[in-house]
Amino acid sequence: MxxxxxxxxxxxxxxxxxxxxxxxxxxxxxxxxxxxxxxxxxxxxxxxxxxxxxxxxxxxxxxxxxxxxxxxxxxxxxxxxxxxxxxxxxxxxxxxxxxxxxxxxxxxQGWLPNSYQHFEASDHLRQVRLSDGSSVELNLHSELRFLNFKDERQVTLIKGEAFFKVTHDSSHPFIVHAANGQTRVTGTQFNVWKYEDQVKVTLVEGSVLVSSGGNAGGYRLGPGMQASYHKGDFEPELNQSDDYANSLAWRSGRLVLDNLSLGQALPVINRYLDKPLMLADDSTASIRISGVYSTREVERLVDTLPKVLPVYLTRSKDGSTVLNRIVPAPTRG
Structure with missing residues (x-):
C-alpha cells in the first residue's frame, strides 16, 4: 500500500x-x-x-x-x-x-459548523452532552471533538472509547470518524472503541452503517452486532456477538476478558497502560486468559499475570514489559 x-x-x-x-x-x-x-x-x-x-x-x-x-x-x-x-x-x-x-x-452552505465541542476524560469516566442533545459516556483516557454542521453532525474519536446515545434526526445524520473509517447513524445507541489504528463498533439499539477506509458504501449492523477494522482495511469484519455486553463493561469500571488469546486481549489491556505490554512471540500470543478486572487497576493485572498464566516478564530495551511463554521441560522417557 x-x-x-x-x-x-x-x-x-x-x-x-x-x-x-x-x-x-x-x-x-x-x-x-x-x-x-x-x-x-x-x-x-x-x-x-x-x-x-x-x-x-x-x-x-x-x-x-x-x-x-x-x-x-x-x-x-x-x-x-x-x-x-x-x-x-x-x-x-x-x-x-x-x-x-x-x-x-x-x-x-454547510461549510462552517455552528457549534464546536472538545471533551477529554483522564482518570475518571465522564458523561457529556453534545449541543444537538446527544449524550456521550467517555471511558478513561479518551478524547473526542464534535462539530455541528447544517447537513450533518461530526464526531472524531481521537483516542479511547465512547458510548453514544444519539438524538434522532433523520435529516441530520450523526457520523463518528475513527482511524480512517466512520460510523453513520441518525439516532441510536452504540459503542466505539479505538486503540492505535484498531476500531471496534458495538451496536446496542437501532442500526448503524459502518465503513472502513476502502469502502464508501458501508455495512449495516443490527443490535448485538460488532464491526472491527484496522486503518487501511478495505472493509470491516462483522460479527454477531451474544456476549457483546462484555464490550460495554467499562461503563461500570470493569474489564472483562472472556477466554481471549493474549493476542486478542493485549489491545484491550494496553488501552489502560502508560506503556504497552508486548508479546515475545506467537506462542505467547496464543495463551488464553479469562477474568474480570477493574479498569483502574490494570497495572496490577500485569503484575499478576505470571501467577495465573504460564508466562514470565522481561523488559525490552525501551523499557516496555514483555510477556514470555514458559516452555515446559521435555519429559524423560
Missing part, C-alpha cells in the same frame, strides 16, 4: 485538526502543553501549516475569533507546491470576503 498517496480522508482529518488547533490556540484556557503539542503537529507535515493558515484566513475574515485573541504566528516554512484548496476552503473564503454575514452564510 502506498502510504504517501494523498487521499480525501487524510484531507478531512487535517482540516479537522486545523480547526481544533485554531479554536484551542485562541481560547483563554489554552495551556503551554497544548501549544507545544500544536508545534509538534505543525512540524509533522507541511500540509498542516498550509491548512492552519487557510483556517486562520477564513475565520479571521469571518470574525469568528475573539477580538482579544492573539493570532498564533506560523514558523518560517520550506517552500511547498502551490496548493489547490478543496471546495470547502475556496468557497468559504469567497463567501467570507464577500458577505458581512459570513458566519451565517458559511452555516447555510
Amino acid at each position: 502506498n502510504h504517501d498517496r494523498h487521499i480525501p480522508s487524510e484531507d478531512d482529518a487535517i482540516t479537522d485538526a486545523a480547526a481544533h488547533w485554531c479554536m484551542r490556540l485562541h481560547a483563554d484556557d489554552c495551556t503551554a502543553v497544548e501549544r507545544e503539542a500544536f508545534g509538534q503537529w505543525l512540524a509533522a507535515d507541511p500540509r498542516h501549516a498550509e491548512e492552519y493558515q487557510a483556517m486562520l484566513e477564513i475565520w479571521d475574515t469571518a470574525d469568528l475569533l475573539p477580538r482579544s485573541a492573539q493570532v498564533v504566528p506560523l514558523p518560517v516554512r520550506r517552500p511547498v507546491a502551490t496548493r489547490q484548496w478543496r471546495p470547502f476552503a475556496s468557497a468559504a473564503a469567497v463567501a467570507l470576503l464577500a458577505l458581512p454575514l459570513a458566519g451565517w452564510v458559511g452555516w447555510e
